[in-house]
Amino acid sequence: MPHKPPTKEELERRKIVGINEETITDVSSTDFPGHYPGEDHSWDIESFRRGFRIEFHQNDPFEASFSLIGVDASIANAFRRIMIADIPTLAIETVFINNNTSVIQDEVLSHRLGLIPFKGGHEGLHKFLKWWRKPTDEALVNNSYYDYNTVSLRLEVQCEHNDKAAAGETDPTKLYKHAHVYARDIEFCPVGRQDKYFSGADIIAPVNPDILIAKLRPGQEISLSMHMHKGVGSDHAKFSPVATASYRLMPVIKIERPILGRDAEKFARCFPRGVIGLEKVTKKEAAQKGSGYEGHDGELKAVVVDPMRDTVSRECLRHDEFKGKVKLGRRRDHFIYLVESTGQWESDAIFLEAVAHLKKRAADLEKQVINMVR
């Protein structure tokens, strides 16, 4: 029997991960050579181009959401992991404590300082600043700091009684001066050419000035200086440019038999708001034999409006009245990313950087493989 090429519906069906009440089906992709007899699924740049799409849903500096459609999970996951662990940012790496009489210990204070996200001029951060490598010889450490690999910060806070505080005041922030140490108290000390790259609006400063670092009482003091270096998230999470970088698969809701009237309202309540809409059954539909709408002219029916907003809670599968009327699934090749930047990069730039990074890695690997077989 000669092999028939798959229909459009069949191709579409192959892309769906089935979601049942307690199980999931068709988890792995099948579009690789040899899986379907007589079909050629070898990877081809042209067919990839035809099927690939990017759609942006939201693009703000601190949050971007977009869809990658027509890629394999391995590629999508590579982008996600690169965004988390391989895009460099600047963070506090060394803390030199001259005095810390606060109740928070030196080690804990240093750790807290390291986790504060900073922002600055993009040209300086991404082009001017280079990597700092700790010299193997300990004695040379002090000669390894340059304006292009180290950013110096200072934090000097002393808590005192506030003489102007009203009698009977109980709020420590009014009773004392500098009772709370915030991220905005950190001072940037430019050296060398850093003035050129990090001045005015481009100054290196905490993204969120209201991060509470420590609490002080009168007589207590924090006096320290810090060195910032470039690093990547695989080294320490503080270097990660994203708060979250995640993806989920596009949900698919297929209403196979009509859901009408009160059931339709209940059905809509099984999903997050906006996923399921209610429409009136038209005269034409009601006149159609075998459609399931016969005699229901003017009644409300459930229609899928926006499956992307669904959380795939499977609530609708728990109710007997919807048994066999609805099919849930996810599209295996439709990845909805959510990237939240911590402020050093624009959210969309993090993704572009991840693509560039993967390209570079692939080129490096190619070179290695060529060397290996030579």
Next chain:
Amino acid sequence: MSREEYQVPTGSGSATGGGGGGGSFNAPAARDYAGESGGTMYYMCGDCAVRVPLEKGAAIRCQKCGARVLYKERTKRMVQFEAR
């Protein structure tokens, strides 16, 4: 022995035998900070948190509130930490 009579033992001499009769108080201390800051060390009062200057051999007592618990000040040296 009452509280006021108590004398701080020094590292050498007196601790070994009871027959010394307190004659070892002039023995030099193991570490002498006197040369660094003109003989005065500063301590923090445990009760009123005031800064108490103490000469060598002076009574361990806060001049302001009379408390006998004094704390050493933190080192003046810089301490380096990794922010991890």
